[in-house]
Amino acid sequence: MKNHENHISSDTLNWTVLVILLILTTISILAIKMHLGAFTVALALILASIKVTIVLTYFMHLKFENSLLRIMVGGVFLLFAIVIAITFIDYYFR
Template sequence: MNTQESQHIISYKVLGIVLAALLALTGVTVAVSSVDLGVFNVPVALLIASTKATLVLLFFMHMKYESRVIIVSFISAVVFLGILISLMFFDVAFRYFS
């Protein structure tokens, strides 16, 4: 049996670029929070937050280099969490109508 694991080493340059992107997106978040976009305030904030979370997952948590099984299990857990949160919102919304 082969006991060697494939290693992935991310260079400091890539980590620095990701860090700079996260800092820039944080600045964009602060800038957008002072602008009134009407009904688009929440979607824009969620888009920026999702982009930052994706960068953190891919590079700092090394999901970019994981096997398909780990990625599918992570995505299914996030989808299941979304379903549970959606059901909670429906419960709260229709609680006062019964």
């Protein structure tokens, strides 16, 4: 395993991440209140996914972790997406 120094995130970075997350929350509330019909659910999920990615990358320090951990996390989210897709295929075509 590669010998790496633990990264220390600055307070400025943490504040910046929080502000971005709050802006995205505001956007999702405003966008959903506009009643975009069929796109509402998709939009809400896309915005939530962006927020989750930001939390994983910066607050949970994945950006500064070794690549094995990043591949594991990516793989698990991919697996989860596949499970959801298969559930819906099964549900609609049975």
